[in-house]
Amino acid sequence: MKTKTKENDLTPLNVPEKVVWWAIANTYGIWVVGGLYVVGALLGWLLLLFLLIKVLAQTQDTPAEEKISISLSLWIWIAGMLIMEVTLIVGHLDYNLETGLIIKSSIGWAKGWAGLALYPLAGCLNIRPQIIYRAVCIVGFHTLLIIPFLLLTPSLHLPQVLYVSPLKAVGGPGNEFFDVPLYEIDGSTGDLRWRLFTPWGPALGFVGNVYFMLALQEKNKKWRCLGLAGSVVMCFVCKSRLAQVCIVIIPLLTTLFSGLARPKTLIGLGFASYLSGIFSPSIILSFNNFWESFKAARAGSTRVRMALKDIAIYRWKTEAPIWGHGVVEEGPHIVEHMPIGSHHTWAGLLFVKGIIGFMGLAIPLAFSFFDLLIKSTDSRRETAKVGLSIVMILFLYTFGENLEILVYLYWPGLLAMGIGCQEKPKLT
Structure with a gap:
């Protein structure tokens, strides 16, 4: 007689779950050997292989609940990321860039933009979201264990970067994707900051936000x-x-949007809109003050980011509006020679891939938002609510990061988003 698996049993039950569990729960172990970039770049394709095997193994006798079906949202993500590759090739050809560079850039696409379709697509596999939540909580626990030591490292006069992994030989955007840092000193303010297993400080904040929304779903109070x-x-x-x-x-x-179908939420919004109309001058003034203080907190960084965005958009409009330039270019001294098209996903897309590439991300992101917004109003679709929060995080971070370059870090959120897109109402 088979023993039924309890719902709260979080032991991985199949190969995809085991792989996902291992990759998330062992984040710090993989980081120590400098393997996070490699694992994140390959894992999406490995999960695609699992999915293809399962699709090919399907027969007419396969139970309906076990058959692979791909939601419209995921098809749109697949189409959008394929468009990214098309724009990449056309952009290279427009500027007569050599074939070797097209191949190199396509490999970069496979490690970056492709992940925005591959990981949500992996949501079609039989992977329980609870596995992701618990694994993320384990990473949070490991963070709490390691951070006291890292906070002491500047006082101990230890080097900022302990070492760079030999795995950098496989190729990547830079040494910071393979190094093991202890701390760093902000170049514009001189303040100490920590980036842990990410290539720069804001990227850690990005991952932290994704992990926060995932950990929030954990049922076990201690782990949560x-x-x-x-x-x-x-x-x-x-x-x-x-x-x-x-x-x-x-x-x-997330709480507000997922509760739009509830009368209490609608009544509350009506009351809030009434009050906001009365106090709108004070609200606008407070927001303006907040925004100015937000920009002034790291004025040097804000100046460089704004200049990078302005240069990218100007050159997009005047030089390559349809297909873009194909590659990033080194910026002038005013932006500290940072690549034009970096630090801002939308400006980067316009500069590198033109309006076609811009739409290749905008349409999937917008469609997923509305799809998950509708699904999240159904209390029986718990993962859709998580997916909605991930989409909003992605959108906000498009204004401060290049999404494609950090996919290897925040992919657990994309996987949860994919599960949410596939989720069907639970029978009560």
């Missing part, structure tokens, strides 16, 4: 508290302004 605490620590030790704003507003917006 550890996961949330670890995520909050990530968002604050990185000293990222956007991270600290997101960790407050994303849970609020």
